[in-house]
Amino acid sequence: MSEFLTLVVPMWVVFTLAAQGTILSGRTGVFNVTQEGVMALGASVGFVVAYKMGSNLGGLLIAFAVGALVGLILTVMTTQLRLDQFVVGLALFFAATGAAGLLYREVIGVTMTPPKIDTLTKHEIPLLSDIPVIGEPLFRQDYVFFFVVLLSVGLYWFMQRTGAGLNFRSVGENPKAADSLGINVNLARTWSTIVGSGLVAVAGAYFPLHFTGIYTDGMIAGRGWLVIALAFLGGWRPLYVVAGAAFFAGMDVLGQKAQVIGLGVPHQFIEMLPYVATLLVMVFAFRWARQPAHLGSNYDRESRLAG
């Protein structure tokens, strides 16, 4: 059990981090679909920087900056120029996917054995890490894990417990009303998308920096899309996302361990588990979970239509 948790927790970090980035912009009405590309780009940038500079923290920070840049392009094209969010998102997903491979090939080139970096070191919290079963997986982790825990609590506090958070959420629910109250709709959408996209890229960078130590094309393997499903499932709320991410991470680890588990079923069918489970969960998510009313729609303050 403890062993299983040790595998699940890092994957939980990935899902939580990327999903918090997604709901941050989603709450202001920006439906970001660039995750799959931005995570790949984050992985590529994070690896290349860590490899060249020898600093994993540098890799994470520059991955954040590059992800933020993609978010900036997305937000300028959708809030300022009011282009379709989904279409721009797709185009940026393609561009980011291309750029990820391009950067790696350009800096590293094609090698027989891929270069490897040292993964992040783990820090132990005294006493707590001695708790049986959960102590080892929860309190002996790298700093990204602790950052994600703090981020989730902080986002929850900001969104659900502060006046500024209420204003922030109102932008995604009813931008026209928010605007009439003097809330700057475009500003809220801009910063939330920039920061959110940066967090998504850091989640991508976590793959080479925590799991593998190497970068490979396609290492995100659809998790960027699962993150969007997770945001819907979590009703675009920070704490629900934390819980949902645990489910997604558990499924992910089961899928990865398919060949070891056996069960008499061809391993490919167990590997399908994360995706099939998500599809099933979506049936309920779209029936019960709420989403920001103006998710995915641009705001034109000169339009006479509601919203």
Add this chain to the structure above:
Amino acid sequence: MSTVEQTPPTPGSGGPPSAPAPREHGSGAVTGVAWTVLPYVASVVLAFLVGGLLIQAMGYSAVDALEAVLTSSFDSRFGMVETLHKWVPIVLCAYAFAIPLATGKFNIGAEGQLLLGATGGAAIGITFSDLPAILLLPAMLVAGVLAGALWAGIAAVLLVRFRVNEVLSTVLLNFVSFRLIDWVATSVWPDAGAGHPATTPVGDGARLPLIGEAPGLHSGVLLVLALAVFIAVGMRFTPTGFEMRAVGDNPRASLINGVKTSRLAGAGLVIGGGAAGLAGAIDVAGVQGRMLEGMQSNFLILGIIVGLMARGSMLALPFIAFGIAVLEFGAGTMQLVASVPVEMVLVIEALILLFLLLSDIVRNRLRGAA
């Protein structure tokens, strides 16, 4: 809770992006065409300019690289045949995206639908390998269409019956399909000698006849050409085509006027899946001769790019697909000649799309000023 809140987010506020820009001021046909074609030309030129600068900045020769990208399809018969062989899956995957888009739905699952179509086709081609071509070939192509349509049908049922966002369901089904075909290629009909997960070859009767001297062009190209005409006419002149476009333009008005909107949206996905499935079956029958892992290449992304660039015009779509096929064949040559990584072409294609989107704003500003 009202029904509006439960609907999956429809991206954008003003209907799908496929809606062609309205012609204003009763301007002449020539100006109309110019306003339509000019943004494409400008976007392509700008994207190549930016791409060229990037290539130069990376220390390669931009002229050599871009010349290879643009001309290698036309340099030899081999180049043209290969380009047309690439054109087939690209144009079919573009239909897989553009037909559901006409009803306002996004099919991001052409990859999985193509693989299922290839598997369905290969299953018939392997099981009945002794049948003569006159029976086997049509059966195989039909099986491919059905398998692709069935796979998209899962997303359609989830959408119509359970209101599950079709973007997510179609994408997730791609990843399920990768595992499924891996199982087919390693356990059901494995070819141990292939050195890569692949099925055993299909029977000779399941191969599309080749046209002309070697290297031959497979006849699937002609089939898709005929299909392209059929789709362009069908979307423009049949009641179903009209209803599909009406649902995309204004779902509410269509619903009030008695169009079964959600059923039509589901049908759009299924038809799109059939198109992608056909792409898979043709690739098996014409190019690969078997189903193998990775045969989906990057046709999903290319299909979406073409589908978005066509902006709802089923007439323009095959031509745009040809342009993209030229770039894609040229990408390989570029890497050989100028040693620029092939991903550069994907970046250029994404740039063309982004500039094309931006051109709307420029055009509206220009027209507003005029």
